[in-house]
Amino acid sequence: MTPSEIKTQIERVQTEREFLATQWRFYGVLLSALPDVYDAPASITTAATDGRRIYWNLSYVKTLSRENLTFVTAHEVLHVSLMHHFRAKGYDLRLVNIAGDYVINLKLVADKIGAMPKGCLYDTKYIGWSMEDVIADLQQQEKQKQGDQPQDGEQGDGPEAQPGADGQDEGSEKPQEQGEGAGEGDDTPDGETATSEAPEGSEGQGEETQGSQDGTGSEGGDESPDPGHCGGVLPAPGDEAEQAEDKRGLEKAIRTAVAAAAKQAGGKVDGFGQMVLDGLDKAQVRWEDELEEFVSQSVITDYSWHRPDRRFNGGEWMLPGQVPDGCAHGVLFLDTSASMDDAMVKRCLEEVQGISDSGKVDKITVVCIDTQVRSVEDFEHGDTIKMDAYGRGGTRFQPAWEWLEQQDELPDFAVYLTDLEPFDGYGEAPDLPLLWACSTYSVAARPGLRKRMAEVPFGRCIEVQ
Secondary structure, three states, X not given: OOHHHHHHHHHHHHHHHHHHHHHOHHHHHHHOOOOEEOOXXXXXXXXXXXXXXXXXXXXXXXXXXXXXHHHHHHHHHHHHHOOHHHHOOOOOHHHHHHHHHHHHHHHHHHXXXXXXXXXXXXXXXXXXXXXXXXXXXHHHHXXXXXXXXXXXXXXXXXXXXXXXXXXXXHHXXXXXOOXXXXXXXXXXXXXXXXXXXXXXXXXXXXXXXXXXXXXXXXXXXXXXXXXXXXXXXXXXXXXXXXXXXXXHHHHHHHXXXXXXXXXXXXXXXXXXXXXXHHHHHOOOOOHHHHXXXXXXXXXXXXXXXXXXXXXXXXXXXXXXXXXXXXXXXXXXXXXXXXXXXXXXXXXXXXXHHHXXXXXXXXXXXXXXXXXXXXXXXXXXXXXXXXXXXXXXXXXXXXXXXXXXXXXXXXXXXXXXXXXXXXXXXXXXXXXXXXXXXEOOOOHHHHHHHHHHHHOOOOXXXXXXX
């Protein structure tokens, strides 16, 4: 590009930033903290963000209409506001970008922000899904394809490239396969209108995208970090301390942006803004850790100087540690109805085994129950917890509470592993700490599960994945 062309494209980017910031205050607040970089690495063939800045390939910018440029700019802001650069840790960056694009593009199309460029990823199936849920679904699809076509195994990246290569067609060819995640958040008619009005992906762009999907970001040299051809996301830069500082600053900026958007909308936080806030407020912890924390808090403890708190070793203060006070007894209710997944039951049993082995609980009673109590077995500390999934009928919770009432002594806590699909409600709340360990058999059913979790009338809920 000539110096004059470069100047023109830079001015276009700046103009669209100003336009987006003026029309939508949410984007304006976050854009103020995301400076532009125009000498992007060669690996960035479109645009990309690492949470600190937005990188632009000006040759790509030149191919975009004004409406396309507005869309891509907003797309990059949403990668940051949803913290995809932090959440990418531990995942294949290619899948992070594909999944993130599905989530973001649904939002932008529904809000009619600019116009989605040709060849971008869009599928109404993913309405209401998180990035992690979409990744799990894509991985599940890839496994199924590998299982259906074992003869293609020698093709290496072929099955993995499929979601990104064909993604631009999924919104038009398979909108009817929406599962339980559809219909939540944005309403379906808007989504269908946006699909029909959105530019069709050209074959040329599809081939280019497929060719770039083998890479996982800037480390790949010529490989693009943007398989969705709409603006990519890079891993958060810096060491752990720098990332923690960046995250604190970003969280503050996001809360300010949501507040600004709410003020613009007459004081009301919309569904997307609330989702962003909920994501900030929810601790990013493993469900196994939440289960262990619940058990620890439920068991009555005393304090002893014979076992000092190790967290204060070497410090100015020495404090006594906590020790169990008496025999701790927990109950694990296993929903063994037909809709429950055997693998998840096994995983939950393994975690409970770990808690038992840790010595925090002296006795665990495992109760298999569908519409009625099917089996009861006690396990002492040191025993191997094993249980066949007796039952396979429907789901009722009241029999569990009735079983508790019949016990001579109430246990210290109860954990109920279930998909929260009782046919006659939740019954009367038991008089003990209760944790619902909520699970479902498929990724597509997770949005529906989360909706049911929000409606549980008593107890604490965690999602088991």
